Amino acid sequence: MAGSDVLCGACLRRPPPLQVTHAAFVYGFPLDRLLPRFKFHRDLAAGRALGEAMATRFATLPRPQALLPVPLHPARLRQRGYDQALELARPLARALAVPLQLDGLRRVRDTRAQSELDARARRRNLRGAFVAGGGALPAHVALVDDVMTTGATLHAAAVALRRAGVARVDAWVCARVP
Secondary structure, eight states: OOSSSOOOHHHHHSOOSOSOEEEEEESOTTHHHHHHHHHHSOOHHHHHHHHHHHHHHHTTSOOOSEEEEOOOOHHHHHHHSSOHHHHHHHHHHHHHTOOBOSSSEEEOSOOOOGGGSOHHHHHHHHTTOEEEOSSOOOSEEEEEEEEESSSHHHHHHHHHHHHTTOSEEEEEEEEEOO
């Protein structure tokens, strides 16, 4: 998008599945130390603090009708023991009084870790990885995730939600890689 209400020709022909993306922070020091501690080393206190910081940063944004954490595949969830997006979404939903919808999106393919792949491979890796369902979906949702690098994960999740009839999908992430 070139402006707040102006779309480029490519976006007019094929609108992107995400309406808008908001990042609470830029992925750099000290987030580049704190987020991996939370994500890979079970520092759930860091996750709660990051979720609360996201709530502060996002307090003035238009409210979606529900927050949907980007889900892990069940095999990855068993391995890790917790879902970092859900751990961020809980304090965010509570602080902003937005319902947390846990059955709106499922990861049905166990994909390779995105950190191992380039942008093109990331998109290919996530094709068909998500399906929407498990209940009625509201017209406006926000996907919650920890880090946005290329946007491939959020894009794939948003495509599944849009196919299921969600009119507006936003992304709310803790940090965005510059």
